[in-house]
Amino acid sequence: MKKLIILMALALIGCSSASLVTNWKNPEIVLFDANKVLIVGMTSNTEARAQFEEKLQDEFSKRNIEAFKSIDLFDVEFTSSEKSEEELSEVEQQLLNKDFDAILFTKIIGSENKETFRKRMSKMDWSLNSFNEDYLEHQPIFYEEDYYEEFTIYHAETSLYCICVGKERELIWRGNIDITDPVNIDKTIDDYIKLVVFALKEQDLIFRKEYRDEITSL
Template sequence: MKKLHVLPILILMGCSSAELVENWKNPDIVIFDASKVLLVGMTQNENARIDFETRLKAEFDERDIESMRSIDLFDVRFTNSKRTEKELDDVERSLLDKDFDAILLTKIVGSESRQSFRKTMAGLNNYNDGFKEDYRRHQDIYYDQEYYERYTVYHAETSLYCICEGKDRSLIWRGSIDIMDPDDIEKTVEDYVKLVVVAMEEQDLIFHKNIDVEDVDI
């Protein structure tokens, strides 16, 4: 398995609404560089799409890597209806003609409802408690309808595709990311973009770290 510098990812996850749960890289790829990347955020929320693609483009701009938001390339008619395989082939050909060599595609692939304790679990391992203390601390379980809180986890994927001339147009990398109950869309987008950037840096994909960090096996 490839060695990853996991510390930056773990630090980021500690205070983030986004969590990297799977990180797959094409085993035939060691380092991948791109000169011009199309950034695509697939969502019905137009404001979230604009914010996401804009923030992601800012990361590319900061590293002097040319990129373009899909909102600046696809017109409204393109995203308002389904496209055939032939039409998407034409899109790829058009991107090649415009000197694009990669696409970074992000999408929400599903969601699920989960349940958690509303109350803290402080004292759970307090072995000095007797029955009455233990019972009194947790008796809300019987009647408090809000003792268990329900929340939604959204499952997202970001995929990097090569569309290089003369090469297979194949998947280079895919990161599966869980988004935890996003009340603040702006912060969620910021967390997601940061996590994607760090994950790609760790895999030497387009973004590359400026300093050496000791390798850690995972």
């Protein structure tokens, strides 16, 4: 039901390059609050990573929640080589020692190419009553290279982990989000962050929904 509510609300937001595909919440968790969050954007594109983490950090700051960017905490050497489970456990302990209680982890997990009809050809014309009309209308299929439009969909995933004492690495929430043919990096990041914040708010995780008193009359 919550997934349906989120999808319906997102439809009202307007044209967005990001869409929520799956939305899972740990059934044992009702509410989850965090006081200090580590934001991790996993990408080899340093500029995009910095921009994503900074904008997401701003969303936490607006709500008076302390958040730190991984790009500030992890040095270049840390991300330039493969890490072992022991090394990551040490990092997690360091975070616990510094009073972090949550990690919001985002990564691209795959991509695929899609193909669609050009928009002007997409509407079925029921007025084509003869072979001649039908052929003449659609003959560009033979010779127009851009009759089909190709675009790329990137599959991203954002996960919220609790690193509280006794509950290390516990998964609280995970959302799978598709990013369609990102051209404008600024808009793509804004759309993605807006979607993540909305989804977390709907699930009462870190962010809270704003409830309004309803006045009814008989």
